[in-house]
Amino acid sequence: MALLRILLFPFAVLYNVITGLRNMLYDRGLKPSAEFDIPVINVGNLTVGGTGKTPMIEHLIRLLRDEYKIATLSRGYGRETKGFRIASDQDDASTIGDEPIQFYKKFKDKVIVSVGEDRAFAIPNILQEHEDTDVILLDDAYQHRRVKASFNVLLSDYNRPFYTDHLLPAGRLRESRSNAARAHAIVITKCPSEISDDERMNIEQSVRAYASKPVFFSTIHYGDTVAFGDPARQLQARVVLITGIANAEPFKKFIASAYTIVRHLDFADHHQYTPDDVKRLKAIANEDSSVSFITTEKDMVKLADKKLASEIKTLPLFYIPIEVKFLKSGQDFDAMILNAVLNEQKTSQII
Template sequence: MAQAGNNTKIIMKRSVGEWLLSPLSGVYGLLTDVRNWLYDNDLLATQQPNVQSVSVGNLTVGGTGKTPMVEFLIKRSLTAGEFRAGALATLSRGYGRKTTGFRVATASDTADTIGDEPLQLYRKFTSSVRVCVGERRVEAVKSLLERHPETKRVLLDDAFQHRPLAPHVSILLMDYNRPFYEDLPFPGGRLRERRKGARRADVLVVTKCPLTLSLTEQTQIANRIRPYTRPETPLFFAGLAYDAPVSFATGQSVTNLRAVVLVSGLANATPLEQYVRQHYHLVRHDRFADHHPYTRPTLEKLVNDLPADTALLTTEKDWVKLDALLMPAERATWPLYYLPVAMQFLAGQEQAFLAVMDGEWLKNR
C-alpha cells in the first residue's frame, strides 16, 4: 500500500509539473512549428545528398532504440550483399564527444572523440562499415563523399529534426513505453517538436514493444498514431531481443551468470531492468544518466562494491566506455559482462518492413 501511495504522489507531482510548464511547452511548440514551416516552404534551404540516405530518428528526447535500428539496417544491407566494404556508412553528430567537426572513426578513437554509440558501431562493424560523426550533416556528407566517393548509402542516426538535410527515406521511431501522442513539447514534456512532425516520416516503427503484444493492442496504438502521420505511411511494431551476456575478457558469450549488479547509462533503463530481473538475480541497479562519461574512480567503486560471487552486467553502449578504462590484467580477471541487444520485429512484420525498405531504396537509387 505504501508503494502504491508513493506512485500516486509521483504521478500527481508530474501532472502538476506538466500543467505549470504547459504554457512554455506551447511557446516551444510554436517555435518549432515556425522553423518547420520555413523549411517546408523552402524559405530555409534543404539539400538532399548525392548518395542514398536513410534517416533514423524520433520526436522524443531520449532513447527510442535508434542504435538497434541502425544496426538492423547495417546487418540487412550486409547480409543482402548490396555493398562492398566501405560502400556503406553511418553518420551521427556523436553526442557527448569532446571534439567538433567531421571525423571518420579509426582504431585510435574513443567515446571522447566520436561518442559512445558511434564507437559501439565501429567496434562491431569496423571491417564492413565506415562510421562517421559530424554535427553539420550536409557538410559532413559532402566531406565523406570527397574522401570516399565509393560510398553508396549513408545511415543517418538521430537526424529527424536536422532539417537542412533532406534524406531519401525517413524512419521515425516511437517508444512503446513513451508514446508521443500522450506527450507534450519540452519543457512540459519530452517532445522535440509537436506531434504533427510525424507527417514527415516515410516509415514509422513502434519500438521496445513486448514481443507478445497482441494484435488488438497494436491496432489501438496504430489508431492513436494515425491522426499525426500521412495516411499511406507504413507502420510496424518491434521489440528488443537480448542475447547471452558477453565477457569483457574473452569477447565470448557465457551462460553461467546468476547474481548481477546492473550498470546502465540510458535515457530509459526500465525495459532493460525488467529483462535482467526476469532472467538473473538482480542484486541492484546502478543507474547513470544517458551517455554518462565514466571515470576510473567510478569504475573502481563499481567493482569494489560488487558482492561476492556477483558479476557486473552492463549495456553495449556502456561497455565501450568502461572497457577503455581497464588495464589488461583487470580485463582478464574482473567479472565484467555486457548484454547485446538487437531490434526484433513482431511476428510477421520483419519481411513486410524489409519489403517497404527495399522498395524505397530501389526508388531512390
Template sequence: MNLLRKLLFPFAILYGTIISIRNFLFDAGVLKSYSFDLPVIVVGNLSVGGTGKTPQIEYLIRLLSDKYKIATLSRGYKRQSAGFVLAQAGTNAKILGDEPFQFFQKFPSIQVAVDADRKNGIEQLLSLPEKPEVILLDDAFQHRKVKAGLYILLTSYGDLYSDDFMLPTGNLRESRSGAKRADVIIVTKCPFNLSLDEQKKINKTLKVTPNQELYFTFIAYEEFIYGEKRKINVNEIQVAAKVLVAGIAKPEPFFAYLQDTNDVCLSFPDHHNFTDKDILEIKNVAQNNIIITTEKDYVRLKGSLPGEQLFYLPIQSSFVSGSENFDKTILDYVGKSTTNNKLY
C-alpha cells in the same frame, strides 16, 4: 508530470511555436533543405532519448551492408571532439561518442562518421576516395537542413508521441504533427506477443496516414554475455551474484531481464561519462562478482574495470510481424535510388 514541468507550460507553448515556425519555413522553402544523389535514410524520433535508435540503425546495417557501401552519420552526443570526424584506427568512444563507436567496433566494413552539421558531414563523406553508396543518418529527424529520401520515425510502446507534450512540460522536441514527415513509423520496445487488436488501437491513436507504413518491434536479447576473452550463456549467470550497470535512458528492461534476488543494479544518466568516483563505486560494490552492462556502456567502461569481470549483453531490434515488408521497403528504396541516380 511533476509540478515543475507543469509550471513550465508557458515555455513549452513558446518553444512549440518557435519549432512550428521553423518547420513551416522549411516546408515553404524559405529555409533551404539540401538533397543528395544517393540514398539517405533518417532514423529518429519526436521525443528526447530512449526509443531504440541504435538497434534500429544496426538492423539497417545488417540488411544493407552485404549489398552496398554503408556509412552512418551521427551527431556524436557528448563526444570530446568537434566538427567532422571519420572513425579510423585509434579512434575511441571519447572522440566519436558511445553509439557511433559501437557501430565502428561491430561493423568494421562500414564507414562511421560524426558531425553535428549533417549537411557538412554528408559532403565530407562524399569527398572521400571511397564514397558510400548509402548513408544512414542517426537521430536526424529534426535536422531539416538535409532532405533525406526515407524517414523512419520511432516511438516507444507505453510512451507514444501521441500522449506526450512539448519540452519542457513533456519530452517532445517538436509537435506531434511532425510525424507526418515520416514514411515509416515503428513502435519500439513492444511486448513480443503484442496482439493485433492492440496494434490496430495504436495505429488509430497515432493517426497513421494511408501513405505511411506502421511496424511494431521488440528488444531481443542475445543468449550470451560477452567479455574481453570469453562469452557466457545467460542461463549460467542468471542466478549468479552479479552487478548490473546501465547508463541508458530506460534501464528497467535490461535490469529485469538479468536481475536475480541478490543482484545489485547501478543506474546512471543516459550517455553517462563514468568518472573515477563512479568506477571506484562499481568496483567496491562488485568485489569479485561479474559486472554486466549494456553494449553502449561497455565501450566506455572497457579498460576502466577488470577485463575478467566486465561483460555486456547485446540486443537487437526484432519485428513482431511484417519484417519482410519492412525489408522490401528499404531495399526497394535503396535499389531504385542507386540505380537511377549518379553517385558523387
C-alpha cells in the same frame, strides 16, 4: 506531475511556436535543405531519450551491407571533440561518442562510421573521402532538416508513445505530434512480444491521427551474455546492473527475469566511465565475491575502452547484445528500405 505540466504549459506553447515556425520555413522552402545523389536514410524520433535508434541503425546495416557500401553519420553526442570525423582504430567513445564507437567496433570492416554536428557539411566530406559510398544512414537526425533524407524512419517507444506525449518542457517531445507526417515509416519499438492484434490496431489508429504512414511493431531481442572483463570468471545468479542509457527500465526488467539484481548503478545517458567508477566496481566485487556485473553493449564499449582495459581485466564483467526483432511485417519494412535505396539510385542515374 500533472500540476508541473500545467505550470510548464506556457513555455511549451512558446516552444511550439518556435519549432513550428522553423518547420514551416523548411516546408515552404524558405530555409534550404541539402539533397544528395545517393540514398540517405534517417532514423530518428520526436522525443528526447531512447527509442531504440542504435539497434535500428544496426538492423539497417545488416540489411544493406552485403549489397551496398554504407556510411553511418551521427552527431557524436557526449564526445570531447568537435566537427567532422571518420572513425579509426585510434578513436574511442570520448572522440566520437558511444553509439558510433559501438558501430565501429562491430562493423568497421563493412561500414564507414563518421560523426559531425552539421550533417549537411559532413555528407560531402564522406563522399569526398569515400567516393564508393552507396548509402548513408543518419542516426538521430529527424529534426536536422538541413538535410533532406530520402527515407525517414520514425521510432516511438511503446511505453511512451509520441501521441500521448507533450512538448518540452511540459513533456518530452522535441516538436509537435503532427510532424510525424514527415516519416515514410513509423516503428513502435520495445513492444511486448505477446502484444495482441487488437492492441496493435488501436496503436495504429492513434498514430494515424497524426500520420497516414505504414506502422510497424518491434521488440528487443536480447542475446547471450558475453564476458569482457576476466574471462575466467563465471556469470553468477546475483548481479550488479550497470547502465548509462536514457531509459534503463526495459533492460532492468529483462535482467530481473533471469537474475537477482542486488544493486543497480544507474548513470546518466552517455556517461563516460572513469578510473574512479572502476574503483567503485572493484570495491563492490571485493565486498561480495558472489556477484557479477552485467551491463549494456553501449556501456561495454566505454568500460572496455583502452584507457580502462588494464583496470577491468580482473572484474567479472558481462554485457548483453541486443537486436531489433519485428513482430510481423518485418519483411515488408525491409522491402520498403530496399526499394527506397533502389529507387533513389535509379533517380540519381537518370539525373
